[in-house]
Amino acid sequence: MPEENLVLSLILLSLFESIHDSNFVKALPPTYLAQARDLANWHEYNIFSSPQLNGVGKIAGRTILPSILNGFATIANPSGPLKNFYQAISYKPFISLFNMTGIAE
Numbered sequence: 001m002p003e004e005n006l007v008l009s010l011i012l013l014s015l016f017e018s019i020h021d022s023n024f025v026k027a028l029p030p031t032y033l034a035q036a037r038d039l040a041n042w043h044e045y046n047i048f049s050s051p052q053l054n055g056v057g058k059i060a061g062r063t064i065l066p067s068i069l070n071g072f073a074t075i076a077n078p079s080g081p082l083k084n085f086y087q088a089i090s091y092k093p094f095i096s097l098f099n100m101t102g103i104a105e
């Protein structure tokens, strides 16, 4: 919906400005930044989670799982030299994985 997109754009702009312009933060009403963060967290959580395992919100987690499982398999292979595995992911697959596994409940 256009109104939702406008509200989200304003929230993201506020968060961006708060990081880059301390005068902007001082001009905000006292609870505004915390409210904007809560709304942004709510928005992202609901995009990257889903009640169904095959839901669209689980795509980020399902996409990263094979790479993580291959990393475990490679480390667990006693004849393989790899004993460390580094996987850098953004918050999106984390939200998705935490929701899939219920690990944050």
Ligand SMILES: *[C@@H]1O[C@H](CO)[C@@H](O)[C@H](O)[C@H]1NC(C)=O
Binding pocket: 045, 046, 049, 050, 051, 057, 098, 099, 100, 101, 102, 103, 105
């Ligand atoms: C996953 O997210 C959905 C909302 O998108 C929620 O209904 C469900 O309870 C969440 N599951 C867990 C285990 O957090």
